[in-house]
Amino acid sequence: MDLTLLLQGIVSGILASGLYALVSVGLALAIGVIGIVNFAHGEFFMVGAFITYQLFISFGFDPVISLFFVAPTLFLLGGAIYQSSIRYVLKAPELNQMLLTFGISIILQNLALLIWGGDPRTISSVAYRSIGYQLGGVSIGLVPLASFLISLVIVGSLYYALLKTPAGRAMRAVAQNRMGASLIGLEVNRVYLVTFALSALLAGLGGVMIAVIQSPTPIVGFAFTLKAFAIVVLAGLGNIRGILWASLVVALSESLVATLVPNGDALRNAVFFAIIFVVLIARSRRLA
Amino acid sequence: MKKLLTLTAALLLALAYAQPVKIGILSPLTGGAAGTGQAQKAGFELALEEINAAGGVLGEPLEIIIEDTQATPAVALAAFEKLMTEDEVEFIGGGFSSGVTLALVESFRTFQPLVTWIGGAVSGVGIDGFDGIEELLGNEPWFFHIHPWDYQNTAAANAFIASTGVETVGLLHEDSAFGGPGAATSEAVIESQGIDVTLREAFKSTLFGGAGDFRATISKAAATNPDMLYWIGYDSDVLPMTSQVRELNFTPQYIFGTPPGWPTDFAAAPEAECVAGLIGFLPNLPTAEAQAFTEAYTAMHGSEPDNYMAALAYAQLWAYADAINTAGTTEQDAVIAALENGSFRSPMGEWSFGSSEITSRQGFDESMWLVFQYQDGKREIVYPPEKATAPLRSCR
Numbered sequence: 301m302d303l304t305l306l307l308q309g310i311v312s313g314i315l316a317s318g319l320y321a322l323v324s325v326g327l328a329l330a331i332g333v334i335g336i337v338n339f340a341h342g343e344f345f346m347v348g349a350f351i352t353y354q355l356f357i358s359f360g361f362d363p364v365i366s367l368f369f370v371a372p373t374l375f376l377l378g379g380a381i382y383q384s385s386i387r388y389v390l391k392a393p394e395l396n397q398m399l400l401t402f403g404i405s406i407i408l409q410n411l412a413l414l415i416w417g418g419d420p421r422t423i424s425s426v427a428y429r430s431i432g433y434q435l436g437g438v439s440i441g442l443v444p445l446a447s448f449l450i451s452l453v454i455v456g457s458l459y460y461a462l463l464k465t466p467a468g469r470a471m472r473a474v475a476q477n478r479m480g481a482s483l484i485g486l487e488v489n490r491v492y493l494v495t496f497a498l499s500a501l502l503a504g505l506g507g508v509m510i511a512v513i514q515s516p517t518p519i520v521g522f523a524f525t526l527k528a529f530a531i532v533v534l535a536g537l538g539n540i541r542g543i544l545w546a547s548l549v550v551a552l553s554e555s556l557v558a559t560l561v562p563n564g565d566a567l568r569n570a571v572f573f574a575i576i577f578v579v580l581i582a583r584s585r586r587l588a
Numbered sequence: 589m590k591k592l593l594t595l596t597a598a599l600l601l602a603l604a605y606a607q608p609v610k611i612g613i614l615s616p617l618t619g620g621a622a623g624t625g626q627a628q629k630a631g632f633e634l635a636l637e638e639i640n641a642a643g644g645v646l647g648e649p650l651e652i653i654i655e656d657t658q659a660t661p662a663v664a665l666a667a668f669e670k671l672m673t674e675d676e677v678e679f680i681g682g683g684f685s686s687g688v689t690l691a692l693v694e695s696f697r698t699f700q701p702l703v704t705w706i707g708g709a710v711s712g713v714g715i716d717g718f719d720g721i722e723e724l725l726g727n728e729p730w731f732f733h734i735h736p737w738d739y740q741n742t743a744a745a746n747a748f749i750a751s752t753g754v755e756t757v758g759l760l761h762e763d764s765a766f767g768g769p770g771a772a773t774s775e776a777v778i779e780s781q782g783i784d785v786t787l788r789e790a791f792k793s794t795l796f797g798g799a800g801d802f803r804a805t806i807s808k809a810a811a812t813n814p815d816m817l818y819w820i821g822y823d824s825d826v827l828p829m830t831s832q833v834r835e836l837n838f839t840p841q842y843i844f845g846t847p848p849g850w851p852t853d854f855a856a857a858p859e860a861e862c863v864a865g866l867i868g869f870l871p872n873l874p875t876a877e878a879q880a881f882t883e884a885y886t887a888m889h890g891s892e893p894d895n896y897m898a899a900l901a902y903a904q905l906w907a908y909a910d911a912i913n914t915a916g917t918t919e920q921d922a923v924i925a926a927l928e929n930g931s932f933r934s935p936m937g938e939w940s941f942g943s944s945e946i947t948s949r950q951g952f953d954e955s956m957w958l959v960f961q962y963q964d965g966k967r968e969i970v971y972p973p974e975k976a977t978a979p980l981r982s983c984r
Contacts, residue, residue, distance in 0.1 A: 302811055304811075305807055305808065305811060308803065308804070308807045308836075309804055309807075312801065312803040312804060316799075316801055409618070410618060413618055413622055417622070417623070417626055417852075418617075418618065418619075418621070418622020418623040418624075418625060418626045419622075419623035419626070419627075419823070419849070419851065419852045419894075419895070420623060420823045420824040420826070420827070420851035420852065421851060421852050421853060422827055422851045422852060422853040422854045422856075422857050423853075423857075424853045424854070424855075424856035424857040425856060425857070425858070426857075427858060429831050429835075429857075429858075429859065430831045430832075430834035430835050430858065430859055431835065432834070432835035432836055432837055434837055439803075439835060439836045439837055441803075441832075441835040441836075442835075443835075510800075513800065513827070513828060513831065514794065514800045514824070514827055514828050515823070515824050515826065515827045515851040515854075517620065517622075517623070517794075517824050518618070518622065519619060519620045519795075520794070520824075522797060523794065523797045523798060523799045523800075524799065526797060527799065554801075555801075555803075555804055558801075558804035558805065559804040559807070559808070562789070563763070563789055563790040564804065565789070565790065565791035565792055565798075565802065565804055565805045566762075566763035566790040566791060566792050567792075568792050568798065568799070569792060569797050569798075
């Protein structure tokens with residue numbers, strides 16, 4: 301095995317973990333605080349990607365500028381979806397909640413299909429998309445690097461907010477004990493609303509990044525939803541702090557399998573399914 | 589009373605005969621292959637408008653019922669059975685995805701409607717231990733295939749590759765029923781021309797749950813330093829594949845891809861420059877049929893046809909209309925004979941069903957394919973030479 305190839309695999313894996321963390325932390329918030337498994341999470345990601353594309357087509361906005369438009373839009377969209385549907389099933393059986401979010405996912409996908417069609421779209425004039433810095437034969441892509449750093453800043457800010465701000469403390473309190481939080485005067489429903497909206501916002505920001513490096517399609521969120529579930533399971537359902545290292549493990553494992561195993565890229569999905577499998581078995585055995 | 593009954597029976601019979609001919613279409617209108625399905629739908633709509641403006645089929649307006657397969661076998665099976673049992677169609681059209689087609693084989697055999705089928709290129713010919721579509725359906729008298737088979741695609745791609753004079757090729761392919769067998773056949777054919785395939789490596793397409801990070805796969809190809817990077821994947825893989833090739837500073841002489849379609853607006857992206865691809869139809873094909881189709885399509889849909897599936901769908905519906913009108917009936921044997929013996933219009937020029945490795949009901953072969961290259965924001969036809977609008981450029 302060529303050492304340069306191995307180093308390239310490690311670098312690519314580390315850089316990919318930032319985006320994985322950004323997408324997963326929103327899902328972890330929804331699960332950890334509200335207790336809802338949101339199958340439409342990837343569709344918020346997709347909507348973020350398409351809004352970025354539309355802002356580029358209509359106004360020529362660079363995706364970096366789009367971050368500032370996508371964030372409030374997705375926050376409002378997430379809030380609207382929570383108010384119009386999610387809040388009504390919070391006490392319903394989990395299966396009903398999953399069916400509802402699955403339905404929302406189908407609606408959002410088909411709305412995107414109606415508006416933007418099924419053809420992959422391209423944000424064409426992004427001069428920096430293909431820039432790579434060569435260090436000893438290893439290439440560090442500008443976009444993966446920037447996406448990694450931006451994701452780290454966003455996830456770091458979220459951690460800080462959860463630990464140090466009243467809103468963050470409220471979220472943590474509700475996550476730990478809904479009844480207790482309610483008894484000390486916290487408006488639980490408002491916390492849920494903000495959490496769900498924030499979860500959509502984080503996925504949408506991931507969508508902005510993917511709009512640069514991929515062609516948005518109505519199903520672009522699917523792959524990242526799967527990865528986000530694997531990461532959330534690995535971190536522990538609802539464990540927001542564990543998301544960073546879990547993202548690193550999943551992204552690095554995928555990249556190393558793709559690099560070291562013949563035809564390994566085709567096994568990427570098998571990697572995170574294997575992670576889910578092993579983690580769930582291991583945790584069940586520990587509980588038993 | 590007897591007269592009244594006779595009159596009523598005659599009226600009912602006349603009404604029965606006046607029923608419009610219905611063609612059931614299976615197409616991936618949503619899901620990952622929606623771009624292809626929507627292109628097919630646009631081609632069908634144009635053909636339908638023209639057919640009905642020209643008098644319809646058997647004196648009645650032609651009807652099409654389009655069912656969404658989502659390019660998913662289970663959904664396609666349900667859609668096909670709905671067309672056969674609920675809509676009671678006698679003719680099936682549309683078609684895309686080898687995986688979907690393979691899943692439909694047994695249901696086709698059960699109902700045995702007249703099927704003309706676009707896509708589903710995996711023939712199975714030359715692949716041991718795998719039964720492909722041509723092997724399974726090629727001898728069925730009611731099955732007509734309207735798309736080159738994989739070995740014909742490979743022949744077209746290989747003819748282009750050989751024409752470039754390259755000595756080494758790195759071959760990357762997505763891992764489904766489309767890319768896997770296609771790459772195996774391609775490797776054998778390319779090497780039979782004395783060109784060395786330095787690497788054949790599979791990747792997970794973004795169409796099937798891949799996240800579009802092809803860096804590991806591209807790095808492996810770059811390490812073998814081939815003259816040409818040849819990749820087989822889907823439309824949504826185009827941008828990550830071409831941008832990551834450049835990000836990784838991999839500079840083969842030629843970058844050649846064979847996805848079924850290319851992303852909208854990709855021509856304007858800097859990564860597009862010098863990327864070459866195989867396509868069944870281009871609006872700038874310098875023929876009268878191509879220009880007429882492009883003008884009518886643009887007038888109806890507001891943009892030029894940028895996916896060749898629109899042209900094939902158009903050709904398929906016109907073939908049905910012409911064959912049924914020639915037969916003068918919807919009776920299956922008569923329409924089969926009309927399809928076998930007829931010659932039909934298409935944006936690619938006049939065509940008819942002929943023979944391939946197994947079937948004698950094969951529409952279009954390797955001669956349908958054009959190789960284009962993105963040059964200065966435009967798709968120029970660079971191969972075959974007689975249809976070329978510009979010479980091939982090197983990426984180095």
